[in-house]
Amino acid sequence: MTLKLNLEARSIYRSIQEEIKKRLVLSESARFLENFAPVSDRAEILGRQAYLRENLSGIRPELREYLSRVKPIKFRRDFLHDRVLIVDESELGKAESLGLCEVSTNIEDAEGYPIVLSTVGYGMDVEITPSQIAPELYVLPLWENRETLEALARIGELTGRESVAGEILKGLEALGEVMGRRKLLEDLDEIIAGKERELNEKISERLEKFSLTLSGKELLDFLNELKTGNYEAIFSHFGEVEGEILDLINDAENELSERFGVTVELFSREELYPISVPPERVEMLHEELERELKVEFYLKSREVLDRVMPLLPRLKEELSRVYELDFLQAVKTFTEGFAFPEIWEGGIAFVGGRHLFIENPQPVSYAVGRKPRGFDTPGSEAIRDEKVVILTGANSGGKTSLLELITQIALLAHMGFPVPAEKAWVEPLGELFFFRRKRSAYGAGAFETALRSFVRSLRGTGRKLILIDEFEAITEPGAAVKIIGELLKVAHEKGFYVVIVSHLGEDLKMELPFARVDGIEAKGLDENLNLIVDRQPAFGKLGRSTPELIVERLARKKRGKEREIFERVLGAFREK
Numbered sequence: 001m002t003l004k005l006n007l008e009a010r011s012i013y014r015s016i017q018e019e020i021k022k023r024l025v026l027s028e029s030a031r032f033l034e035n036f037a038p039v040s041d042r043a044e045i046l047g048r049q050a051y052l053r054e055n056l057s058g059i060r061p062e063l064r065e066y067l068s069r070v071k072p073i074k075f076r077r078d079f080l081h082d083r084v085l086i087v088d089e090s091e092l093g094k095a096e097s098l099g100l101c102e103v104s105t106n107i108e109d110a111e112g113y114p115i116v117l118s119t120v121g122y123g124m125d126v127e128i129t130p131s132q133i134a135p136e137l138y139v140l141p142l143w144e145n146r147e148t149l150e151a152l153a154r155i156g157e158l159t160g161r162e163s164v165a166g167e168i169l170k171g172l173e174a175l176g177e178v179m180g181r182r183k184l185l186e187d188l189d190e191i192i193a194g195k196e197r198e199l200n201e202k203i204s205e206r207l208e209k210f211s212l213t214l215s216g217k218e219l220l221d222f223l224n225e226l227k228t229g230n231y232e233a234i235f236s237h238f239g240e241v242e243g244e245i246l247d248l249i250n251d252a253e254n255e256l257s258e259r260f261g262v263t264v265e266l267f268s269r270e271e272l273y274p275i276s277v278p279p280e281r282v283e284m285l286h287e288e289l290e291r292e293l294k295v296e297f298y299l300k301s302r303e304v305l306d307r308v309m310p311l312l313p314r315l316k317e318e319l320s321r322v323y324e325l326d327f328l329q330a331v332k333t334f335t336e337g338f339a340f341p342e343i344w345e346g347g348i349a350f351v352g353g354r355h356l357f358i359e360n361p362q363p364v365s366y367a368v369g370r371k372p373r374g375f376d377t378p379g380s381e382a383i384r385d386e387k388v389v390i391l392t393g394a395n396s397g398g399k400t401s402l403l404e405l406i407t408q409i410a411l412l413a414h415m416g417f418p419v420p421a422e423k424a425w426v427e428p429l430g431e432l433f434f435f436r437r438k439r440s441a442y443g444a445g446a447f448e449t450a451l452r453s454f455v456r457s458l459r460g461t462g463r464k465l466i467l468i469d470e471f472e473a474i475t476e477p478g479a480a481v482k483i484i485g486e487l488l489k490v491a492h493e494k495g496f497y498v499v500i501v502s503h504l505g506e507d508l509k510m511e512l513p514f515a516r517v518d519g520i521e522a523k524g525l526d527e528n529l530n531l532i533v534d535r536q537p538a539f540g541k542l543g544r545s546t547p548e549l550i551v552e553r554l555a556r557k558k559r560g561k562e563r564e565i566f567e568r569v570l571g572a573f574r575e576k
């Protein structure tokens with residue numbers, strides 16, 4: 001059963017969720033938070049506490065870095081156009097239903113396919129399973145996600161649960177060579193263009209040297225031979241250079257052959273300078289390499305998959321566990337220094353509570369309902385198990401913030417989380433109401449709305465905590481005492497827990513003998529004559545209001561007649 005929240009309590013719940021989400025590394029992990037919505041069920045809360053106690057302890061800060069490197073590994077089914085599967089008539093339906101490649105019963109249909117697979121001995125032997133027909137579909141995503149696998153292996157070490165990722169990575173090593181050649185194939189055009197450029201530079205250099213070595217006399221000799229038609233002599237002279245150029249070309253081709261693992265003949269011998277590679281030759285080489293590589297990659301993938309396939313179910317588990325770990329690390333950093341509340345019967349109490357959204361807050365202890373054993377802060381002897389408490393005190397004393405803190409602690413406790421306090425006791429509730437003061441809303445409309453929601457919260461029975469911030473601000477003080485007084489009596493009769501902020505503490509106290517009145521007070525003045533507030537409410541003690549504090553301040557500062565008047569006013573406060 002979920003804990004029912006009114007609008008403003010829900011908005012505090014949402015801001016707590018946001019705080020945790022901010023700390024997640026992977027946005028998908030947020031779904032874990034949904035399993036921790038506040039509930040009323042004691043056993044469920046205790047179960048969650050046990051889960052978190054057990055799992056938070058193993059979470060190390062370094063985990064974040066590795067979690068952030070994990071990407072989902074997606075295995076996609078795909079129709080592969082580079083292969084054909086030749087099967088027996090009886091297997092045709094099964095093979096086709098896999099939808100992985102072209103299937104036929106006729107070997108003639110294999111024409112033109114780089115990869116020919118068969119169950120009847122016409123090509124590479126396979127069984128009709130996706131892993132044998134298309135092992136690349138498994139292996140390639142693994143290869144491309146090696147970084148994720150490495151991160152998983154580290155996460156395994158950090159959490160003390162050995163990961164299968166290490167073993168998979170070892171298996172993938174066998175693909176290194178063929179993957180290197182796939183990369184080479186991708187870069188083929190660029191590599192050849194580079195070689196072409198390099199070769200032309202070398203040839204041009206050679207030619208330049210050659211022309212420099214041609215002396216004036218040699219030039220005349222040539223011209224003579226040209227005149228007499230003695231081409232032999234000319235050719236023999238130039239032949240020397242031609243030979244050198246051909247050597248350069250051969251060297252370049254040998255080097256490429258070695259890199260690609262096939263015999264390469266790319267450069268034309270007809271036109272020696274500038275030398276160029278006909279595009280159709282590049283195309284042919286590309287095709288040849290591709291065919292060869294496809295077969296090789298297929299075979300290697302099968303080999304690797306044989307070893308890795310049995311590990312994949314565990315890999316999947318580990319990948320989803322990553323989101324849980326991410327959730328846990330976010331909870332761990334968010335709840336650093338928090339304590340698990342004791343789930344008990346008797347209201348809500350905490351020692352050293354720290355407001356979640358105030359920087360460096362003064363810790364505050366508070367109790368509504370029974371005073372737990374172990375709650376022994378100064379002044380706590382005034383607590384008498386009151387379920388209805390009226391919180392009074394100076395403006396800006398921290399009354400609203402205290403209501404927020406009570407809400408935060410109640411919400412986190414019902415989520416099964418640790419709470420921002422040294423110690424806490426929380427009774428599982430059915431409903432939680434938080435009514436904020438409507439600062440700008442004056443007038444009959446606002447009053448009516450507020451009254452209606454207050455009354456709505458009092459309907460029915462069950463375990464409820466109702467927090468109300470200054471109800472009287474929207475009506476006249478006299479009427480407010482009557483209304484609040486009566487409504488609090490209803491709450492008391494029904495056994496609801498209530499904390500209400502009010503400046504009418506004195507009047508309400510007379511009306512409601514069962515209620516406790518607490519006060520937040522100023523400790524004194526700072527150097528700028530501002531009030532220094534003690535955020536810790538004094539239990540069972542009316543908080544002096546701001547006007548009273550100002551009168552007291554002036555009574556102390558002034559002298560003579562004026563002081564007398566201030567003291568008389570102050571006396572009026574004291575008489576009550």
Ligand SMILES: Nc1ncnc2c1ncn2[C@@H]1O[C@H](COP(=O)(O)OP(=O)(O)OP(=O)(O)O)[C@@H](O)[C@H]1O
Pocket residue numbers: 355358360361362363364394395396397398399400401402535
């Ligand atoms: N425990 C605390 N530690 C430090 N600062 C606090 C604490 N509680 C409240 N404050 C700060 O004091 C200021 C006033 O708090 P808050 O609005 O809760 O007072 P309030 O008593 O409800 O005032 P008002 O009477 O005007 O409604 C806020 O700026 C708040 O951040």
